[in-house]
Amino acid sequence: MRVSEIDTPAVLIDVEILERNVRRAAEHCRKHHVALRPHIKTHKMPPLAHVQIEAGAVGISVAKLGEAEVMADAGIQDLLVAYPIVGAAKLRRLASLAERARVTVALDSFEVAEGVDRAARDAGREIGVLVEVDSGTARCGVAPEELPALCRRIAGLRHARWHGVMTYQGYITGDPETRERLMREENGRVNGLLDRLERDGLRPKVVSGASTPNLDLCQLLERVNENRSGTYVFNDRNTVNSGSVRWEDCALRVAVTVVSTAVPGQIIIDGGSKTFTSDRAAGSADASFGRIVEDPTLQLVKMNEEHGFVQAEGAARPKLGDRLHLIPNHVCVVVNMHDQVYLHRGDEVIDCWPVAARGKVR
């Protein structure tokens, strides 16, 4: 089957670019003695998690237990659930998961840690704990000054096992000089945190960091020994805009078809927010919901669920039935909208993978 024979909208993965992205990240982390534990929220597909592990990843990161369960079902043995597990139903599932895989969870409160401790007791297995520290994104994570006390309390639990600290550098983007400066500053902050822990006799086995826009400089965080980057497998408009990769590093495109040219000055494509999501591009001057590969001057300026509005006039205006390809703004959320993706080498479709962990919100 040829790529052009796939009906639209469809998610296409260029396997050559994908393999190069996976290899490059693995080699970089290996060279700098950083354990790569990719976040699979980007792809949600067990076969791709296996590709990452075969290339050298030590395990994977997931956001939700439902994703962890899909990956464990597919034989992935080492899982970090980088999200606080709250509530009786989820703790039962965590215990069950721990019986069949090596599991670590990230959290930011002693209350959540106590639940994990009970789950570990029920499972009769160790469950690792990373304490999330707020690295400046003000999302989850304890304040740096509260980190030692919380780590100490968790280290005293009987069944859960304190493994270390989780940081996140998602805000570090920009040109190489800017990123290098920010990473060196972040290195100072992380070293300060770890020094304080060590003064308290707390020696973390794992210091976890991320993300894709600064993966190429992860070695600048001298004591961060694990990296959870995810987006690097596919890349997207955001990662290109963040300054660390090029358009040629984008492995995923969405194929769409022009279905209406009735209104002057625009065309309607058969992908809207149900195909692309409404996520805007970070750090971009324009409001387009993706880069149109055939003509990057065209803008996907507006969407309804099934209608994409592309401004287009004159000779540049695609015709009814024309096929276009878009590099999405934020690739992780796009993959989550689709039941399957098509893998191709050049023009030949070589496989179709279900997005097995799609929609696992719990």
Place this chain on the structure above:
Amino acid sequence: MRVSEIDTPAVLIDVEILERNVRRAAEHCRKHHVALRPHIKTHKMPPLAHVQIEAGAVGISVAKLGEAEVMADAGIQDLLVAYPIVGAAKLRRLASLAERARVTVALDSFEVAEGVDRAARDAGREIGVLVEVDSGTARCGVAPEELPALCRRIAGLRHARWHGVMTYQGYITGDPETRERLMREENGRVNGLLDRLERDGLRPKVVSGASTPNLDLCQLLERVNENRSGTYVFNDRNTVNSGSVRWEDCALRVAVTVVSTAVPGQIIIDGGSKTFTSDRAAGSADASFGRIVEDPTLQLVKMNEEHGFVQAEGAARPKLGDRLHLIPNHVCVVVNMHDQVYLHRGDEVIDCWPVAARGKVR
């Protein structure tokens, strides 16, 4: 099972409100001799389509062939695909669909109509055609002055059958007086269109209109004899803001749990853009991604995929593990993110339905 025992995030449907919404719309349309053909993009669930048909709907509207196929598989016999069918793969599926259900499609070009004509020929069945006219949303639809010529050409096709015209009144929102004035203006425009068609000897059997924010005034469009409203089954923040329904008419809520309170001045809930989508509220002064039922002064101001950021301070600040319920901004896109919904009467969960036509982008 109690509602409070369902793990979060979860989509909850209050069956009493749902039934009242379905009944009210059906009675209103029956009273005014308007055929109700609800758009199932809102719910994507065959059992609910059957509830609508049992209440009096003449059939359903869908956006994509994939949705139509799911509904035909479930025994729905009369389908309007309110979207241009473009490309060989889709025309084959359209022919196949026409062999097992009564199918009408909406389109806005003769080129698309020719494809539908071939599909009808291949199926050996009539396929109805509505010509979409641009009612002012500038999405799909021919300009009013081009409508007669296109209808005439399509009426001359051998296998496709011209049934009439599709309009859309989604832009008509506001207080009752405003809506009434806008609907009367729209009535004049539609009458003008139809008069022009009739002068050309074209008598449409179907004149289709919508949407939920003006469903209660659909009788003001004197010659619109079919209504495609969809959102009325559940309603949402947008329909309440549009002025036509109240919070008590909102049948769908999303249950979430507080998973982090580590950062001062906010809480993190376990639903983000993968639960709610990033759709902003239309016509709302605030930027919240939903109305928090327990305390509508709280705002869901920001989301990552799995993290919802709710501003909350002082006594109003929910605690770790607390459960909150949100009425989403745009209910159709929220349902599309979830694999199943839970139906409840009062506090008792009475059923769980798969969202069978979820994610059907093709």
